[in-house]
Amino acid sequence: MLKLSLHGPFQWLTADALDYLFSSQIVDQPGIYLWTVPHSEGDPVYYVGETGRPFRKRLEEHLVSYLSGMYRIYEPTEFAKGRKRIVWGGMWRKPGLAQAPEYLERSAELAPAVRELLGLLRFYLLPYDGESRPRDTD
Secondary structure: OOOOOOEEEEEOOOOOOOOEHHHOHHHHOOEEEEEEOOEOOEOOEEEEEEEOOOHHHHHHHHHHHHHOOOOOEEOHHHHHOOOOOEEEOOOOOOOHHHHHHHHHHHHHHHHHHHHHHHHHOEEEEEEOOOOOOHHHOO
């Protein structure tokens, strides 16, 4: 049996140091992480990730991917209601980086949506430092 402790919620963007993701010592551990979006009926999980590296490293990579236009950007008001209305499709799929000029052209328009979307996300961390990754076990 695998026992994990849940820590969070944390945020990428906050004025409160207690909630700030990168001020927690937990981020120096590997494990499983959940992305949630606050909702009046609870915090539905948007994404589940796993890393054998420190959470800090992996979540920094995710943050950079949002800021650089690699990830999809959803309209924040709709996303907070559980609906995904894409305002930027991301460059992580074809045609990939060929879209960089368009992203740069639209960056001033997209920046408020990126900021608001990043402010919506909450993170729960489940440290795990076993011999193998949890999904690889029977």
